[in-house]
Amino acid sequence: MLKIGIVGGTGYTGVELLRLLAGHPQAELRAITSRADAGTPVSQMFPSLRGYVDLKFVHPDEAHLDQCDVVFFATPNGIAMQQTRALLDAGVRVIDLAADFRIKDIAEWEKWYGMTHACPDLVAEAVYGLPEVNREKIRQARLVANPGCYPTAVQLGFIPLLEAGLVEAGSLIADAKSGVSGAGRKAEIPTLFSEAADSFKAYGVAGHRHLPEIRQGLANVFGKPVGLTFVPHLTPMIRGIHATLYGRVRKDADLQALFEQRYANETFVDVLPAGSMPETRSVRGSNLCRIAVHRPQGGDTVVVLSVIDNLVKGAAGQAVQNMNIMFGLPETTGLNVIPLLP
Numbered sequence: 001m002l003k004i005g006i007v008g009g010t011g012y013t014g015v016e017l018l019r020l021l022a023g024h025p026q027a028e029l030r031a032i033t034s035r036a037d038a039g040t041p042v043s044q045m046f047p048s049l050r051g052y053v054d055l056k057f058v059h060p061d062e063a064h065l066d067q068c069d070v071v072f073f074a075t076p077n078g079i080a081m082q083q084t085r086a087l088l089d090a091g092v093r094v095i096d097l098a099a100d101f102r103i104k105d106i107a108e109w110e111k112w113y114g115m116t117h118a119c120p121d122l123v124a125e126a127v128y129g130l131p132e133v134n135r136e137k138i139r140q141a142r143l144v145a146n147p148g149c150y151p152t153a154v155q156l157g158f159i160p161l162l163e164a165g166l167v168e169a170g171s172l173i174a175d176a177k178s179g180v181s182g183a184g185r186k187a188e189i190p191t192l193f194s195e196a197a198d199s200f201k202a203y204g205v206a207g208h209r210h211l212p213e214i215r216q217g218l219a220n221v222f223g224k225p226v227g228l229t230f231v232p233h234l235t236p237m238i239r240g241i242h243a244t245l246y247g248r249v250r251k252d253a254d255l256q257a258l259f260e261q262r263y264a265n266e267t268f269v270d271v272l273p274a275g276s277m278p279e280t281r282s283v284r285g286s287n288l289c290r291i292a293v294h295r296p297q298g299g300d301t302v303v304v305l306s307v308i309d310n311l312v313k314g315a316a317g318q319a320v321q322n323m324n325i326m327f328g329l330p331e332t333t334g335l336n337v338i339p340l341l342p
């Protein structure tokens with residue numbers, strides 16, 4: 001059994017980790033932290049976990065995280081980088097759901113995240129945890145940087161086209177929409193029901209912190225820098241990301257076959273039949289990314305539709321997938337969740 005610690009158990013990604021790990025046959029939850037709610041039973045705060053998680057939240061200082069096999073950080077940006085070195089030194093493997101270890105260029109990270117990085121050497125060591133690209137490196141990793149939610153949906157949609165050199169890499173467009181749980185559980189005016197419901201808006205058009213992360217990932221698979229316009233939107237649903245991706249096709253090819261072949265062995269990427277238009281609810285609660293590829297009117301624009309649950313494949317589910325790979329478990333362990341309907 002893997003002894004597991006979660007730092008930040010009261011946020012949406014933390015409780016989603018709890019939901020998935022409570023049903024994971026090889027996971028033994030040891031410690032779940034919260035500073036504000038230390039001492040509160042998990043099932044009191046999250047009644048859906050009653051009977052599944054028999055723990056109380058503990059303060060991080062009393063969590064004995066160094067006795068775990070793996071610690072997940074489901075904390076705001078800038079927390080994991082302060083604690084990871086001590087855990088690694090104690091032989092604990094770390095999976096960070098925040099962005100502390102995602103961007104290799106430290107100056108770029110500091111510019112977008114507005115803080116000084118505490119451990120650039122560990123950024124160099126960290127493996128970017130997108131299994132569909134980095135599976136072999138993840139197996140050996142002590143430290144995994146779990147990808148962001150938008151970056152997961154966007155990268156999985158563009159990767160086949162870039163790897164095959166079939167799209168003009170200088171003018172990619174990602175038009176992405178997220179549910180409000182993407183903003184976390186903390187109270188903020190833009191995600192109040194009366195602000196977000198029955199409305200729809202773009203944000204971060206001038207620049208969003210996921211832009212450098214997506215560019216870095218796409219450049220790695222393409223072998224050269226890419227040009228990307230990324231526009232996120234807030235949409236009045238709770239879970240889900242829908243990314244509509246556009247590119248200019250460079251040469252004729254069977255794009256449907258390309259996508260089907262690229263993801264043929266990927267359990268968590270489902271390439272839909274030609275003509276499909278995936279809905280976010282078709283992946284709700286599951287670790288799936290469902291993708292459809294279109295070439296409207298046979299023209300030179302390729303349109304890829306990519307949907308994920310931001311809290312699962314976009315966060316906690318992908319983190320559990322990475323844990324399974326790191327510890328040599330079947331990748332689907334604990335993740336065979338059928339999407340919720342309706």
Ligand SMILES: NC(=O)C1=CN([C@@H]2O[C@H](COP(=O)(O)OP(=O)(O)OC[C@H]3O[C@@H](n4cnc5c(N)ncnc54)[C@H](OP(=O)(O)O)[C@@H]3O)[C@@H](O)[C@H]2O)C=CC1
Nearest residue numbers: 008009010011012013034035036074075098182184185315
């Ligand atoms: N929501 C989403 O869809 C996605 C989120 N992420 C990332 O995952 C991380 C967590 O997100 P989310 O669950 O939404 O966040 P929340 O803001 O909802 O939760 C944050 C959690 O971290 C704890 N925490 C806050 N500050 C500290 C600290 N200094 N030390 C220890 N614990 C702390 C909080 O508990 P307490 O203050 O009581 O200690 C709380 O449990 C973020 O970095 C986010 O960017 C990634 C992908 C998708």
Ligand SMILES: CC(=O)N[C@@H](CCC(=O)OP(=O)(O)O)C(=O)O
Nearest residue numbers: 098099148149178179180182183
């Ligand atoms: C709807 C919404 O606000 N989404 C968040 C992104 C999700 C997130 O938490 O960012 P990471 O994936 O980097 O952790 C935002 O745009 O800031």
